[in-house]
Amino acid sequence: MERTLIGDVKAKIGETVKVQGWLQKLRDQKSMQFLILRDRTGLVQAAFWKKGDLELAEKISTLGTESALTVTGKVVENASVKLGGLEIQLETITVENNAEAPLPFEPFSSEALPALDFRQDWRYMDLRRTQNLLLFQAQTTLEMAMREYWTQNGFIEIHSPKIMGSPSESGAELFELTYFDRKAYLAQSPQFYKQMAMAAGFERVFEVGPVFRADPSFTSRHMTEFTGLDMEMSWIDSHEDVMSFLENWLAYAFQRVKDEHGEQIQEQFGKEMAVPSVPFPRVTMDEALNILAEVGYELPAEKKGDLDPGGERAVARYVKEKYDHDFVFLIDWPISVRPFYHMRHPDNPELTRSFDLIAGGLEITTGAQREHRYDVLRSQALEAGLSLEMTQYYLDFFRYGCPPHGGFGMGLSRLLMVMLGIENIRETVFLFRGPNRLNP
């Protein structure tokens, strides 16, 4: 017999079906047993009259909650069943994998959930929760929509290596590894390779892939390994072209998620899925500092030209009040707080053509127009104190016809935090990796 998904059972009233799923709840009474079964499409009740087969009844009684079962039976309408007004009259049951009792914790309890750290130890149990299933379904839709938008706009997908022979940017936050008889590093950004693709004439590329950061950061928004959404595009006039692409791409993807999962997201996360209007507000760093002064936020003295997370949140609040927008581009950052490859303003060499995207007060993206002129780039690298020895292979990208270009990198999980209103990044990722978390 073909398996029927639980969500499709209502279309099979009067028929005998086979359903497969987990035993969410067993109500074992004197004369009857009720089994609430769950698969990825929903819940259904299976009912069994004990006297029909006492041996089978005994077997059912021993089932542990969350056991993996195959059940067959006839689907009947029954208005008194609160779960969809129907039930399956259980005929056979196969225990594919019994669940030991007690469970480490009850994923479907109405009581408080265990602490996040404990749930991470039993992540596969935690992932059984409806909310988590939805999160990864929404993530799938989100990524699919992003790819759709990219490919419809002429982008090529690349997969750059994650093992590197030399540091790609600063070097301070790199994981080092033994590579046969020498040292190698885990990529903390596909930055240089995206740009190589520009030098290769691909014109527009994107990459969705792992990024590694050896930061000993213990916050609710950092991970040592995360999925980066990166893109790079050629023949731009300025960083404005990149931002303009980004906002339309993001609005498109959010709209798709809303269409597909908006109702469920409202149900499970208690959050109205908000598709941002385009264009997003843009605030120059100069203006941002004025805003902070206006709202009375005091920036630590040593931050000159930069914003701390509190400052970013303050600006985001201001933008929310003034423009009713959850997103804001902070643009035109001073060179002192930006990497050497960001292009500088022709009319103000102290400022870069760069931007951060702040969403819900959280920094989710950094982007810029890149410096593509070899001599300028080389001198900026030297100015930044980088050794040409380490960066020459990168500088070489710009020697034989590299077009003007720019792009950005976005943290997938941070985006999900914002999209679904989740406080801790560890809740948004299949398996979290942090300074103290290497398992499971």
Added chain:
RNA sequence: GGGGGCGUGGUGUAGUUGGUUCAACAUGCGGCCCUGUCAAGGCCGAGAUCGCGGGUUCGAGUCCCGUCGUCCCCGCCA
């Protein structure tokens, strides 16, 4: 790297002017009961010596020190 919070049965919590509650409640688990239940209900039961080590005290889950674990903030970033 700096700062702060927390650590009680499987899980979530209560218990902190230290002593007659050195252990409670919920949930889960086991047993029994029960008009077809449906956040099911009722009764009974097992389960923590209060992260670990040391100290103060006549006496500490409750105070102090150390240690380990964990969480959050800052730094850093996505």
